[in-house]
Amino acid sequence: MADECGGAHAPLGGVPAVSRMRAPILSVGHGSRPGRHADLRYMGYSECPFEYEGTDSMVAMATEPPATKPDKPSKRLPRTVRELFDALPPLPGLRVEVIEGNLIVSPAGSPEHFRRIKALDRALIPLCDEHGWEGTQHGPSLCIEGPRDSLCPDYVVWSPDCKRWGDELLSYEVIMAAEVVSPSSVRIDREDKVRLYAVGKLPIYLLIDPIAKSPTATVHSDIKDGEYRTVTSVAIGKPLYLPAPLDFELDTSIFTV
Incomplete structure (x- = not known):
């Protein structure tokens, strides 16, 4: 066989x-x-x-x-908050910022929040077109010169030749940033960003506060020694002058929604 x-x-x-x-x-x-x-x-x-x-x-x-040994990770883990922030994928529906060394994730806002930002955009479109500026909602993010914190304003006026830190605009090169206060951003918008925008030498910071006991619109300008020296507030509904280089009177009744 x-x-x-x-x-x-x-x-x-x-x-x-x-x-x-x-x-x-x-x-x-x-x-x-x-x-x-x-x-x-x-x-x-x-x-x-x-x-x-x-x-x-x-x-x-x-x-x-x-x-065989398992492959080692091709990249090392983030060692700082800024490195962790840079490694994050896009998070739709959320605002992600680095504020004074802390990673802050917050909701994008209510429909009324977006309506106020859109109203500001409409009001400033003619001015931006006249000067060749960009007026954009919800970014780009701003890199604060010095601490390298990353802030994402509700609205930004900037020049196309603005200097950058990666994909972020350098704060001292931006013309104006605006924030609309919401319940989740009260302290950040009213306190932290006032301080950080001044440290980053942002020329003009417009703060729209519809949830205050007396709703107001406030413009911060004239930086000296890391602080805004000129602060002007009006009740929402009154005109508010935005200083140079904007040199524009804003009708704040557009924020009554």
Whole structure:
């Protein structure tokens, strides 16, 4: 009868014989026996002895691929809040900022919030077109010179040749930033951003506060020693003068929605 490598067996009652044939080496998992299905890969040839005295013929050698270590991460983990911020993917519907070394994630705002920002945009479009400026809602983000904090204003007026830090506009190159206060941003807009925009030498900061006990619109300007020296507030509904380079009287009744 034929053996499993294709050789012929001697009769069991005769002289024990050993036939040496060349058989393929197959890679199988631990515990696999010839004839069982396994993940087999053709590896080459080896001498394959066969013995016939009551034992199974050996038709393959069990081998395993060499163990490999898992790949190391291609990038190191962020070590600072700013590095973590830079590594984040876009988060639709959320505003992500770095404020005084803290990563701040807040909701984008209510429909009324967006209506007020849009009203400001409409009011300033003719002025921006006249001077060749950009007036954009919800960014671009501003990089605060010094601490490298990243702030995302509700509205920004900027020149197309504004200097940048990556994709962020450098704060001292921007013409004006505006924020509309919402319940989730009261302290940030009224306190933190007033301080940070002044540190970053942002020429004009317009703060629209419809949720104050007496709703107001306030313009901050004239920076000296890291602080805004001129602060002018009016009740929403009254005109508010935006200083140079804007030199524009804003009708704040547009924020009554």
